[in-house]
Amino acid sequence: MKSDFYTAISQIAAERGIPKEAIIDVMEKALITAYKRTLGNNPPPMEVTVRLDQQTGAARVYAEKQVVDDVLDDRFEIDIADALKVKADAQLGETVVVESTPHDFGRIAAQTAKQVVLQGIKEVEREYIYGEYMDREGELITATVQRMAKGNVILEMGKAEAILPPKEQVDNDRYYHGQRLKVYLMEIRREDRGPRLIASRTHKQLIMRLFEMEVPEIYNGTVELKSVAREPGLRTKVAVAARQEGIDPVGSCVGMRGIRIQNIVNELNGEKIDVVQWSSDARDFIANALSPAQVVEVHLNEEEHAALVIVPDKQLSLAIGKEGQNVRLAAKLTGWRIDIKSATALLEEERAASEARGYAEAEQLQTEAELANARVETRKVRPDGRVVYQNHQYGPLGNDLIGESLQLRATSQKLYIYHHDRLIASYILVEDDGTSLVDDEE
Structure with missing residues (x-):
C-alpha cells in the first residue's frame, strides 16, 4: 500500500503538472543542504547524497568520511574497523562513503520537505512552464483575466501567468476578472524569478493568427495572407x-453570410476589418487597398515610390476616411505613399496648368517678335564690369568682358545683352528716374 508521503508527492505533481521525480530530486538536494548545516560553519569538503524512500518518505544520508585509527569527530571520521565493513580494501587516510543519517534527521527532513513544497517546487514549476511555452512564442493563446496590477493585465493561461502591458492593450477593450480573450504570445523572457510571458492585443500578428483559426483555407495554405495594416x-x-x-x-x-469575418470582429470588440484582393500589379493593389472607395485611375511615380489616385468627387471623403484613416492604412498595406485627388480637382489643375503653359508660350512668342524688331545698340563694358543703357547701369558682366563691345536689344520689359551673337545676360528694364548718365557708345 502506498504511503501518505508518496500520495502527497503524487498529488502535488498532478496539481502542478510536473513529474514527481523532479519534486523528489529537488527535495533530495534541499536535504543535502540541510544536512551540511548540521556539520557546522566550516565543514571539510565532502561528497554527500540523500536518498528518499518513495514509499515511506524516510530520508537516508550517505556522506564521505576519512578512515582513521582514533575517531575524534564521528561526523567526519570513521574507524578503520568500521570502514573495512563498508570497503574491504579501505586504508588509513582515504575516504569512504557510508550512511551518516543523524538520529533526528526525520524531523529535519519533514521541515525541509515543507520548505521545498512552499519554495523549491515553485522553481521547478517555473522551469517546466518555460519548457512548455518556449516553443509557443508567436502563437494565439486563450487566456483568462485574473487581475489588474499597476496598469498591467495579469492573464491566466493554464498553469502559467502572462502579462498584458499597457502598450499592448487596445484602448477600446475593457478588462474584467474572469474575462476570456485571445492574445498573441509575443515574448517569453527567462528571468531570475521565473519565465515572464508577455502577451499582446495590439500586435498585427494577432490578426494573422485569428484568420488562420477562422479560415481553413489560410490554415491549409490555399489562401495566403499577404500583408496586414492595423490601427488597434x-x-x-x-x-x-x-x-x-x-x-x-x-x-x-x-x-458565408460573413460569419467568419464576424467571428474575428467580435473577438476584437467590433474593430472594423477590410479584406482586399492582393495583386502583383501595384495599380490594382492600391485601388483594391482603398476599398470601399471606388478608384478611377492610379498614376505611379516609381522613383519616389508614390502613387496619385484619382477618385470620383463623391468618393473623395470615403477614400480618405475619417481623419485620413483609410488612405493611411492603404499606404501601410501596399508600402506606397498615396496621394488622393478627385476627378474635378485634377481637371481644374490640368486646366490651370494648360492656361499657364499658354500664357508662357504667348509671352515667349511676343518676346521673340519684339527682339526681331528691336534696334541693335553697341556698348563697351565699363571698368566696373557694367554697361549703360538709357541712363541706367546693368551688370556686372565679369572682368573678362571689360572693354569689350557688346550688342544690346531691348523689349518692352527686358534688356538682352549679346557678345558675338551669343546671349550672355538679360535684365529687367529699370524705370527712368531722371538720373542722367553718359552712354559709352561706339
Whole structure:
C-alpha cells in the first residue's frame, strides 16, 4: 500500500503538472543542504547524497568520511574497523562513503520537505512552464483575466501567468476578472524569478493568427495572407491572395453570410476589418487597398515610390476616411505613399496648368517678335564690369568682358545683352528716374 508521503508527492505533481521525480530530486538536494548545516560553519569538503524512500518518505544520508585509527569527530571520521565493513580494501587516510543519517534527521527532513513544497517546487514549476511555452512564442493563446496590477493585465493561461502591458492593450477593450480573450504570445523572457510571458492585443500578428483559426483555407495554405495594416481597436486592412486556381480569397475570408469575418470582429470588440484582393500589379493593389472607395485611375511615380489616385468627387471623403484613416492604412498595406485627388480637382489643375503653359508660350512668342524688331545698340563694358543703357547701369558682366563691345536689344520689359551673337545676360528694364548718365557708345 502506498504511503501518505508518496500520495502527497503524487498529488502535488498532478496539481502542478510536473513529474514527481523532479519534486523528489529537488527535495533530495534541499536535504543535502540541510544536512551540511548540521556539520557546522566550516565543514571539510565532502561528497554527500540523500536518498528518499518513495514509499515511506524516510530520508537516508550517505556522506564521505576519512578512515582513521582514533575517531575524534564521528561526523567526519570513521574507524578503520568500521570502514573495512563498508570497503574491504579501505586504508588509513582515504575516504569512504557510508550512511551518516543523524538520529533526528526525520524531523529535519519533514521541515525541509515543507520548505521545498512552499519554495523549491515553485522553481521547478517555473522551469517546466518555460519548457512548455518556449516553443509557443508567436502563437494565439486563450487566456483568462485574473487581475489588474499597476496598469498591467495579469492573464491566466493554464498553469502559467502572462502579462498584458499597457502598450499592448487596445484602448477600446475593457478588462474584467474572469474575462476570456485571445492574445498573441509575443515574448517569453527567462528571468531570475521565473519565465515572464508577455502577451499582446495590439500586435498585427494577432490578426494573422485569428484568420488562420477562422479560415481553413489560410490554415491549409490555399489562401495566403499577404500583408496586414492595423490601427488597434479602430480598423484593420488585410490583403489576401489565392494559391490555388478557382478559389476566391476574399470570399473565403468573409465566409458565408460573413460569419467568419464576424467571428474575428467580435473577438476584437467590433474593430472594423477590410479584406482586399492582393495583386502583383501595384495599380490594382492600391485601388483594391482603398476599398470601399471606388478608384478611377492610379498614376505611379516609381522613383519616389508614390502613387496619385484619382477618385470620383463623391468618393473623395470615403477614400480618405475619417481623419485620413483609410488612405493611411492603404499606404501601410501596399508600402506606397498615396496621394488622393478627385476627378474635378485634377481637371481644374490640368486646366490651370494648360492656361499657364499658354500664357508662357504667348509671352515667349511676343518676346521673340519684339527682339526681331528691336534696334541693335553697341556698348563697351565699363571698368566696373557694367554697361549703360538709357541712363541706367546693368551688370556686372565679369572682368573678362571689360572693354569689350557688346550688342544690346531691348523689349518692352527686358534688356538682352549679346557678345558675338551669343546671349550672355538679360535684365529687367529699370524705370527712368531722371538720373542722367553718359552712354559709352561706339
